Amino acid sequence: MTARLENRFADCRAKNRAALVTFVMGGDPDPAISREIVKSLPKAGADVIEIGMPFSDPMADGPAIQAAGLRALHAGMKLKGVLKLVADFRREDSDTPIILMGYYNPIYVYGVEKFLIDAKAAGADGMIVVDLPPEEDEELCLPALKAGLAFIRLATPTTDDARLPAVLANTSGFVYYVSITGITGAARPDYSRVAAAVKRIKGHTALPVAVGFGVKDAAAAHEIASNADGVVVGSALIDALAKTLDAQGRGGPATVAAVGKLVGELAAGVASAAKESVNP
Template sequence: MTSRIETRFAQCRAQQRAALVTFIMAGDPDAAISLDILKALPKSGADLIEVGMPFSDPMADGPAIQAAGLRAMHAGMTLNGVLRQVGEFRRHDADTPIVLMGYYNPIYVHGVEKFLIEAKAAGVDGLIVVDLPPEEDEELCLPALRAGLNFIRLATPTTDDNRLPAVLANTSGFVYYVSVTGVTGASRPDYSKVATAVRRIKAHTPLPVAVGFGVKDAAAAAEIALNADAVVVGSAIIDALARTLDSDKRGGPATVAAVSKLVTELAAGVASARR
């Protein structure tokens, strides 16, 4: 059976454009507003959605996403809550791929088998778990694949040709190329180096290559979309959300509107890249 992720990338290829992948943190700034944002993303132009699972020690995340995770946890978001949000989203949208992104500890505590059953039932399509290397594929990657979930791996500027086959071995859905060395929300990538890296990865796999980290606006998204199969934007979306919060870190209608406006601009930038 063709997955939602495969179907969506095929649709974007047919339209001769890259896909836009957006990241939000479940529960940021609270459960109700984050669900409203989640529902608004496809209408604003998001092709795939990464949903962050809040965690207390997010080692790969920069300040913006760390703050988003803290706001979500302070508002009471849990892994069960994340799955409920995906399930609620699926009541309104049967087509947009959802990828959960985060760290292994909450999944391990929840129970891997239980988590995979519940994630599949909620309508999750894939997982990005940044602290599980290929050497630990038996922990979650292979069980996820058997459960019918894509397991998406990250490649970085330091992933050389010797390491790349191990990274790609059990990857499915797409490959996420981290365009800069460092944490999320880092400086702008070198577009020429990104193009070279995308070509190198494509020589090793037929999977789509999505590029993220450091994409801050529509112009940057358009540059990445010239060569990548997808552009991933996270920290810029979180920043737009955060700017609408009051002194008590509470959001409102302006929060959803600000995210929707930015995503619409990003989608336009991606769509313009290959015209």
Template sequence: MTTTRLDTRFAETRAEGRAALVTFVMAGDPDHTTSLAIVKSLPGAGADVIELGMPFTDPMADGPAIQAAGLRALKSGETLTKTLHLVATFREEDQTTPVVLMGYYNPIYIYGVDRFLTDAKKAGVDGLIIVDLPPEEDDELCLPAMKAGINFIRLATPTTDDKRLPTVLRNTSGFVYYVSITGITGSATPDFSVVGQAVTRIKARTDLPVAVGFGVKTAEHARALAANADGVVVGSALIDAIRKSLDAEGKATEQTVSAVVALVSELASGVRGARVAAE
């Protein structure tokens, strides 16, 4: 593969001596227009990489917060076609911030793999995280995505032992996403010392950046993980900020976008302060 936006962005943050802040929000939550405004606001607030959830009716790896966000998005009429349009609209103003789509294979399969990859590349998608496609199924989407110039990012978990790790890493590109806890998103706070050891173990096997996610809720969490990882992923905390800003009917308010911006700014300060504190 040629150099991608993800490669460039992680090289930039590495040169700055810090981890990247990777922010996850659900496409279409709480509605398409507000979701686009949120995504557009993320880079200015300090996000280095944007993960955009693809709403799905059976999100088995997601905790209650992200499940609810997906349901809000589906209720508002979000589709995979609209999500790709959201990325394309974002790209009209931002040509440098990497955008990664995260979700499940079923919507892509129904859309059609070849058509999806063509449309995703045209829209400006840089990477995919598909949580229910193991390495044994790389022919389904991973290899075609890489051929299309889209990074395929694999998850490693606390149960990924040294025997399994090479298989996980084999066709991974962009970065490795280390899931810091066993379980669903947003379910617990990680043990930072244990995560640091795991990141070191993965880095010994690959030159790819390693980003850590699941359970990151505060700037202090982000700062602790950024001391060892190349990236820190925050999702459920941002989804919670959106939820708390909604009115009694679950609709966006004037505070919705600003609530996300405020939290991302705090998290960015945590990530950016980690390496300074370590020096």
């Protein structure tokens, strides 16, 4: 775990609240506006930022994030551009952790060793690569850890106690619990089941457990934050962004503002869970 991630989760823990982890697609709807959105996230209330690496075949993503990736690709965004986005952000913000999220194919094409060097130099803190299981750790996970980048693994409702040790073996940074089976942006999770799952995972690891998929608003963020160390929101932010685009898919100042407004509401939902636990 890099120092930035460790410090941010520790800071949130000291404030008796979960961390708000926000996902946006790098380059959506275009590189310039994407840069402004990422820069605005910490001020709006984001504690950790996940930046999507656009890919043409995002198998785990629902329609909203698929569309975001296509918009980014059509706007000319490539992996090198995503790393530049991170570097641009890091020049103004040295504290907020950044996680790169996506699929292995673009990294493989870029070159694993070069990617790890460039990602570290840009200021990334870790990555989530959803299509590399623990059996493939030598491909990217172990080299990433050696390079000083956290490798965050996903656990799901179907990850039983027999499978969990393999999932956690080389996981670092935090554990990302997928609260529902299926693709991103799907139905709301069953909060009682999420609470039980978080408790079960925490029985196997000292890492923070962040929960995502299906978190759409402040009320959902509040429910998840009541039991988890982090709340991950992605599709809802992409939806807010998409609603501001014109007929040609172009954004503007309203695009940045819409994402920031929702992040602020989500941050308030997370904070309200902390107040509730202090004053039951």
